[in-house]
Amino acid sequence: MNILAIESSCDETAVAIVRDGRQVLCDCIASQVALHREYGGVVPEIASRKHIEAIYGLADQALKETGLTREDIDAVAVTYAPGLIGAVLVGVNFAKAAAMAMDKPLIPVHHIRGHIAANYIAYPELKPPFLCLVVSGGHTMIVHVKDYTEMEILGTTLDDAAGECFDKVGRVLGMPYPGGAALDRMAQSGDETKYTLPRSKPGENPYNMSFSGLKTAALNLIHHAEQVGEELDIPGLCAAFSAAVSDTLVPRVEMAIRQTGCRQVAIAGGVAANSRIRRDLLTAVQKLDVELFMPPLKLCGDNAAMIGAQAYYEYLADNTADMSLNAYATKSILGETL
Numbered sequence: 001m002n003i004l005a006i007e008s009s010c011d012e013t014a015v016a017i018v019r020d021g022r023q024v025l026c027d028c029i030a031s032q033v034a035l036h037r038e039y040g041g042v043v044p045e046i047a048s049r050k051h052i053e054a055i056y057g058l059a060d061q062a063l064k065e066t067g068l069t070r071e072d073i074d075a076v077a078v079t080y081a082p083g084l085i086g087a088v089l090v091g092v093n094f095a096k097a098a099a100m101a102m103d104k105p106l107i108p109v110h111h112i113r114g115h116i117a118a119n120y121i122a123y124p125e126l127k128p129p130f131l132c133l134v135v136s137g138g139h140t141m142i143v144h145v146k147d148y149t150e151m152e153i154l155g156t157t158l159d160d161a162a163g164e165c166f167d168k169v170g171r172v173l174g175m176p177y178p179g180g181a182a183l184d185r186m187a188q189s190g191d192e193t194k195y196t197l198p199r200s201k202p203g204e205n206p207y208n209m210s211f212s213g214l215k216t217a218a219l220n221l222i223h224h225a226e227q228v229g230e231e232l233d234i235p236g237l238c239a240a241f242s243a244a245v246s247d248t249l250v251p252r253v254e255m256a257i258r259q260t261g262c263r264q265v266a267i268a269g270g271v272a273a274n275s276r277i278r279r280d281l282l283t284a285v286q287k288l289d290v291e292l293f294m295p296p297l298k299l300c301g302d303n304a305a306m307i308g309a310q311a312y313y314e315y316l317a318d319n320t321a322d323m324s325l326n327a328y329a330t331k332s333i334l335g336e337t338l
Helices: 033-037 043-064 083-101 111-122 164-172 181-185 212-228 236-258 277-289 305-316
Strands: 004-005 013-018 023-031 075-081 106-109 130-135 140-145 152-155 264-268 289-291
Touching: 004 023, 004 043, 004 083, 004 305, 013 043, 013 075, 013 305, 023 043, 023 236, 033 043, 075 083, 075 111, 075 277, 075 305, 083 106, 106 111, 106 236, 111 130, 111 305, 140 236, 152 181, 152 236, 152 264, 164 181, 164 212, 164 236, 181 236, 181 277, 212 236, 264 277, 277 289
Parallel strands: 004 075, 075 106, 130 264, 264 289
Antiparallel strands: 004 013, 013 023, 130 140, 140 152
8 A cells, every 4th residue: 555645744844655554665855954943943934835835846756756656646644733733734735635636545644653653664573562752842752552543641741842852952052953963962972960950750640751840950050150150061961961851751661661561662753863862761671671662863853754654554443534634733642632
């Protein structure tokens, strides 16, 4: 089954063709990172306009790269939530038009389900059930993937997402957008013991987490150093911040492994590229004799291949849509509107 997949939830316009949920025939991406770097972050209106400019050409490119025709496409899939509403709407409207023009089924895919499915591309042997640590710019959660379309959120951030905190601290330190990637590179040469930063304490649900206090503590430390003329050890602060985020995430994954009995653990989302989190998670699962699945860095960020992968299983579960499909800025991975 060849699925034409569309992703436009933030600042990457992407079109892919994926066969049977596992084989990526092509994955075409038009990145806007350089454009938004001038502003220190994504400007929603600019992102939407650039999606409009790029999306048709990428779809045409995908067909040319694969040598397929429109008749060879069996379904059209699209990210319908969550994301920047104007950006998501561009993808949804294009996908609806393509599905109608080609008379093909339309498959709506939740963006975070797509991130989880990136692991199916990287690891054809991976099948549910498994645990997945989802860490991105907008979401941080531990998900029990019971089946391809049946999931349970064990815990989630109660405020800021880990990726948003990385980017914000990186920006205040004067690093180029996206700040999280630059902060990770800087942290690798730093001494994490130079600074003491807080770790979130669980509330009623021990799997839930919080990052707003950590972000505020780091920003206050930076601003205080500026005010008193104190030299800041930037690599050390980056290392301490990365360690604090990892110390918030990894022990909760360990706890989930023990509770659920899952012997497979995956990581997904843009922050899954963070070297400290990857290293600590690998160490943790090795101690518990659990198999770890970490997608290559190119599949951690936003792409359409992951949408096409998840779409295959949504189609098998009869999760298709008609032309009334709408875009949503916020929606739970379980389907509820937030």
